[in-house]
Each structure stands twice: as C-alpha cells, then as structure tokens.
Amino acid sequence: MGSLTNLLLPAVLFFALGFVARVIKSDLRFPPDLAKVLSIYLLMAIGLHGGYELAKADIMTAVNSIVWALVLGFTLPIIGYIALVLTRKVNPMDAAAISAHYGSVSAGTFLTAIAYLDSAGVSYETYPLIMLAVMESPAIIVGLLLAAKARMSLAARDDVVAAGDGTTAMSADDGNENDAHSMAALLRDAFTNGSVVVLIGSMIIGAISTPSGMEKLFPFIDDIFMGVLCLFLFDMGMVAARRIGDFRKVGLVLAAFGVLMPLLGGVVGAYVGFAILDFSVGGATLVAVLGASASYIAVPPAMRLAVPEANPSFYLTLSLGITFPFNVLVGIPLYHSLVQSMAMSG
Template identity: 40%
Template sequence: MSLDAVVLFFIFGVIIKLAKVDFTFPRGLSQSLMLILLLAIGLKGGIALKSHANLELVLQGLAVVMIGVIIPLIAFPILRYFGEIDKTNAASIAAHYGSVSVGTFAVAIAVLESQNIAYESYFPLFVVLLEIPAIAVGIWLAQKQGQQRISELMHEMFLNAGVVLMLGGLVIGFSANESIDQIMPLFKNLFSGVLALFLLEMGLIAASRAKELQQNGLFVIAFAMLMPLLGATLGATVGTALLGLSTGGVALLAVLAASASYIAVPAAMRVALPQANHSLSIASSLGVTFPFNVLIGIPLYLLLAQSLTTL
C-alpha cells in the first residue's frame, strides 16, 4: 500500500527526530512556508469566488461558516470533560477539527472523479471559508475565561497573522485581473512541495513533543476518530437539508467537516496560542484523523451522501 507523498514527509520528520539526527529546521524557512501556504489557500478561494459569485453562494457560504463554528464547540467540551485536557490545548485541538484538511479534500476530489460523481466546482471557496471561523472560535475558547479586554480578544480573533494572511489572499484573488496568473505558479504549482516541507517540520515538532501524547494517547486516538464521524454527519445533513447540494457536493462537504487542519490552523495557533502543545493537535489531526479519513472515512461519507440524496 502506498501513502501520500506529503504524509511520508511528516513520517520522515518523525523518524529524523526519533533517530536523534543533528538537524534543525531553519526558523526563517519555517515562517516563509507558513506565509506561502496561508496566502495560497486564500488566493485559490478568491479566484473561485470571482467566477461563482451570486446570492445563493453567499447563503451557502454562511451555512458552511456555521459548520466551522459548531464543530469546535462540539469538540471543546469533549476534550475538556472526557479528555481532561487543559483549556488552551483543548481550544487548540478543537480549532483544528473545526477547520479543514486540503490533503483530505484533494483525496476526496480524486475519489469522486474516479467514480464519475459530479460536484459543485466552487468548493475550494468553502475550504477557505472553513479555515477562518475555527481559528477565531479556538482563540475565543482559549481566552473566554481570562481577564483580557474585549478589544484585545477581537484583535486576536480577527487580526491574528493566520486569519489576516488568508483573508488578504482571498481579497487579492477576488480583486486581481489576469495578471494574477503570473504569480500563481508560486502559490499553486509549488503548493504541494511547500506543504511537504511544512509537514517535515511538523513531523519534527510532533516527535520532539511526543511525551504529552503518550499521557493522553488512547483518548486522543479515539477522539481523533470520533470527531470525523460527527463532523461528516453534520456536514452531510447541512449539505442535503439546507444547501440542496448534489451527491458529490454533499460528500465533499461531509469530508470538509470531517477533516482536521494541519496547515492553516497549526500556523495560526502557533502565533495565537504559543503556549499550546502543538504536537498534540498535529499528532491527532495528521497522525490519526488524516489516515482515518483517507482509508475509512471517505468511502463511508460517500455512502452517507448517496443515502441522504436519494431519500
């Protein structure tokens, strides 16, 4: 059985750390990779928005944003009550599950196309829309019991580097003329390569902070496999009952709701919640949820979408 190349880069990073190889990921490169990834996701969504902008899409976008808000609010109490995980880490993990995985989305697209199942072409826009609310909700959950002033909280929610870079990319992608094609090779063609290097660093980080995962190992594994099923059920229900999407569209929305971010949210959380244990969230989203969705989840979500749309 072969694995996705970007996932292998993550595993490679873990092996480098476990083998105690004398290697440190350059800090400047790490920040550059985050910058490119966040802008790339925003730009893709902006371009998709330009060619499909209408009122129905706005309403669908609002429903998708609500999914991004609801999922962290489901995940957070589970992590706090059953997992007994501290507030900052629970908020960080919850934000990861409210957001989406571009890798899982790409696999789902490939599955739908291989089975000739039609889907709405503007779905990249929903990928961007689902990235943002979860970050804001995660920061709010981490700080709602603190002493911070509302203005400071709002600043961190809407003006943290992750959200600003993605929104900036979205606005540029929407507003720019054809000249955007000249810069897209950097953000589109190199996306997978940049993602692979980013995941290499994520693997190094996850392995270096594996002790915390050992403490909550079995719980985190169970949580990381339950959340995709809860998210997919919510996504498929909204896609069928509220948005009236096609079978492929319902399956894609289920996949988006089921997946957990390992690109935008880790980048944003490292800025917004630097005290959180990022290896815990990365290990659960990338080490458990991503393979679970790819190997087990996507066929089940497609079955769910087919069942719901034929009702």
Template identity: 40%
Template sequence: MLDIIVQNLFSPVVLFFVLGLLASLFKSDLKIPNGLSEGLSIYLLIAIGIKGGIELSHYSIHSILEPILGTLLLGFSIPIFTVVILRFMKLDLYNAIGLAATYGSVSIVTYGAAISFLNYQQISYEGFMNALVVILESPAIFISLLLLNVLKKNQNHIRYSSQQIGIIANTTTHKWIDKEILRESLFGKSVLLLMGSLTIGVLLGEGALPTIKPLFIDLYSSVLILFLLNMGLIAGQRLPEIKSNGMKLLLFAILAPLIFGTFGVYVGSMVGLSLGGTTLMGVLAGSASYIAAPAALKTSVPEASPSIYIGLALGITFPFNLLFGIPLYFEMAKWIN
C-alpha cells in the same frame, strides 16, 4: 475502501510525511531551517487563498450563500461541542478552550492533501471551497474565546443545560471580548494571509493567472511535499508530550475528527455540494489547526498547554486524517450523496 486507503498511504505527500516522522523518531539530524519552514507556511496560505479568490470571482454571492452558512454553522457549533465533551471528560476549562479553538479551526495542510487526493481520484469539486477554508478559520477562535469569558464569569459553568446555551447566545460580545482577542482572531498571520490573498484573487479574477500560475499553481504539490516532510519532523517531536496526557485525550484526538468530519460531510450534502465538495467539507470539519489557532491561544489563553492542543492536533489528528480520515470522508460522501 481498502484500495483508496492504500492509494492514499502511497501518495508522495503522505510518504514524505512518514519520512519526516521516522527521521524524528530515530533521532536523525535532518532539520528544516526555521526560515524555510516559515516560508513554506506563507506560500501555502497565499496559494490556497488566491486560488480560492480566483474561483470565487466566478460566482455570485447568492449562488454560494448556503455553503457559506453551512461553513459558519460548523465554525460556531464544533467549538461548543468540543468544550461540552472535554468538560464531561473532566479536562480543565483552559485546555478545553484550547482544544475547542484548535479543533474548530481548520488544518490548511490537511485540506491541501485532500485536494491532492481528489485530483488523484479524478474527482472534481467546487472552486469556491478554498474560500470556505478562509471563512472557517476566525469563527471557531472567536467563539472559543467568547466561551472562555462567559464560562469563567458563570459560576455554574459545569452544567451544560439548554438554559446555559441560551445565556451564552444572548451575551453581548463587547462585554466579553477585548481588542487584543479581536485582533488575534481577525488579523493573525494565517487569517490575514488567507483573507488578503482571497480578496486579491476576487478582485483580479482570471487576469491574475498568468502571474500566479507558475509559482502558486504549478509548484503547489511539490511545495506541499516539503512542508509535509517538516510536519513529520515536528509531529515526531510532539509524540512524547502526547503520551503524558493520558488515554482519554488520545482517544479524543482520534474520535473527534470522525465525529466532526461526519458532521461536515452531512452539512456539505445538505447545502448541495458535489461529491468532491462534500468530501472537502468533511475534511474542513474533521481537521484541527496547528497554525492559526495556536497563534491566537498563545496570547489569549496562556493557561492552556501547547503540548496538549498542538500535540494532539499535530501528533495524532493530523496523521490520522492524512492516512485514514481523508479516504473515510470520501467514502462517507459517496454514501450520503
């Protein structure tokens, strides 16, 4: 276990993240231009989506139905658990919803780093796992916003009883969700690029490889290094904001990925995934979004503080998963399989 953690710590993607973090902490003038940062994000979203679509074209829907259902279970249950935990910790409703959407969604970069980790370990995984990344994005955002509207209208929302969960489950969504919320959840930049690239990959299949391989496959690991350098710079800038939010939230940002990641590993094993696939399912459940979810929260829940949901996701959970979480999920998957 220690050897795996050390190997992960000294991988290029992690070391460049640490380099960016140190540059930010020591007030270096190192900066990634905004245009390049946006371009790197778009590149990673397209690369993951189209590779997932090509792999998905090899499978029938029947053969991957159970992994899809397992992914949807994570997408719908993690936000509910998050809200319950944070309300128990006396966090206000809006910030609890912000963190529910953030931790229910997935970090594309953490997932990409996990793939690099598995490749380094020479561990194979199911090709359709990239498609599950896309599937996990929207449900968590959607259910979090639904919970917000339900709890705001329910005068007894502090009590999380089985009766209340039934009220939430039986509420007709058209009364609670407006068109703008649906648009942010389903057609935001991240979800749109992932879904669009995935669809293109499914339609074209192996025929797309000659065109996409030089850019989106051969250069993927190198582009990921540049992106993680930028993420290190941003994470360092967010650290002061995190300190002001108290130890309880800092503890949540570390324990949440362990709890949800363990849940993801268990679900992955139950739906019959391989060692590599089970590890990635743990990464999906244990990571937190700082791209898709914040984009939706910015307009849908302006009362939630970005310094909390982005600060915790990017400043604590992201480096924790990058340094320790991924090898931990791998060890859990080895044990449960």
C-alpha cells in the same frame, strides 16, 4: 484501494519520511523560518485560487457556503468544549484552548485531501476553498470567549474566597471594565491573525484581479504547489514525531477525543456538504475534511498568547500528533467513502 492510494501520495510519504527521520534521531533540521515561509505560500496560493473561483462563482451558492462555514466554525468548538468538560478530566481553560483547534481548519489536511482527490480523478467544486478561508476565525473567537468565561468564573470564585477571608476584592465594575477591554483585544487578535489576513487578503486579490493578471500567476501557484506541499508536510512529519512523545501527558481520554472529534466533525461536514449544499462527492468530501480537521498553524499561537493558562502540550499533541496523522492516513479516504455511500443511498 482508496486508503492505499492516500498512503502512496508523495505528500503523505514525505510526511512519513519526516516522522521517521525524527524517530531515528536524524540530524536533519529545517531552517527555523522556512516552515513559516511555506505556510504563507500555501495559504496565499489557496487564497488566490479561492478568490479567482469566487469571482466566477454563483453568488447564492457562495453565500450559502459562507453561511455554513460560519455555522461549522462556531458550532464544532462548542460541541468539543462540552464533550471535554463532561469528561471531568480537563479543566475549562484547557478545554477552551483544545476545542478552538477543532472548530478551526487545517490547511495541510485540506491540501492533502485535494491531492488525494486529484490522484483518484475525482472532481470537486471550489466553494470549499472559500469555506476554508472563512472557518479560521470563528473557532478562534469561540475559544477565546470560552476561555474568558472560564477565567471570569474562576475570578468570581476567588473573589468569594477573598471576601470570606476579609481580603479587599476588586469591584464588579472594575472587573467588568477590564473584561470588556480584554475581550475587545482578543477579538481584534482573532480577526487580525496572520494566517487569516494572508488567506482572506489573497482571496480578495484573486477575486478582484484581472483574469490575464491571474493567468500570469498560475505557474507560481500551480506548478510548484505540490512540491511546496511536500516540503511543508516533510517538516510537519518531524514536528508531529516530536509531539507524539507527549502522548503520555495527554492521557487516554484526550487521545480518544483526538480521534472521535474529527470523526464527528467529518460526519457533520459530509452531511452539510452533500445534503445541504448539494455538492458533488468530491466537494462534499472536502467539506467533511474541513469539519474533521484541527488547526495547527493559526490557533496554537493565538491560544498560547491569549490563553496562557492552557497547557500547550495538550492541544499541540492532539492537533498535530494525533488528529493530523489520523486524518491524513485514515480520515480522508474514510470521509470520501462516507460521502460515496451517501450518494449511492440518495
């Protein structure tokens, strides 16, 4: 019944409607900037909520949540990168860009999980909201570092070839200096990404605002929240249907990665949430969803800008065309059932 309940959520049904609208070649289109506005609103709303709850939270639990959010954010993309490289079907630059998506988080998937738990009457802690804000940047940083490492390896190989041909190669000092400048710029971009700024900035505002001031905002960030989420997922359904056409370009190996990696991340997240952070079933389910989700808002533009050598059809098709629908339709109830099993066995 849990899976059926998830399928019948209005937000999920609007995702399906958008998908079908694209498949039947409807002329329905969202205004170009509307998706950005909806994304900013959703990030701002969850950031304000996270900050408001953080101000009331137990400081040690909050710190532990942040620490484990960083652990997940830095570790999962490295696991994904190693797995992709070992397949020998993906070059290091594509592997770096793809893995960054799977260490970061999907706000849309997380919000759908909240709607799923709310519809099932399952309570949850608010600490995963803090983890959501924290986990955006680490994976981007890891992806950029892995790409830089791959780029340096390719440059070193080219230098060896050039030297063998008698061509003048750039000095090692010049290369190291350029790499240092590039790395500093990449790190700055990772920390100043728009999604990260909105999410963390809203969380800070929610944490330092007066309770009376926040109460006046609740109609804006609560009452219309689900309606905005439906619009957002409606648009995402159309985008996912457009990307699913690139499936043949991705190949069976990458398609399998798009399902197996979220399953692995979900299991790791469930264990961290339930066994380490000692969250309730609802809270641990949200951590599992964080571990399982793949970013399609913050990471793609960062990779497109900083890793132009990577193929966008690979990471966009995987994150938005395969992993996002899988998590929304199958993964969320599956992770919830996994945490329930852990609770029963514990």
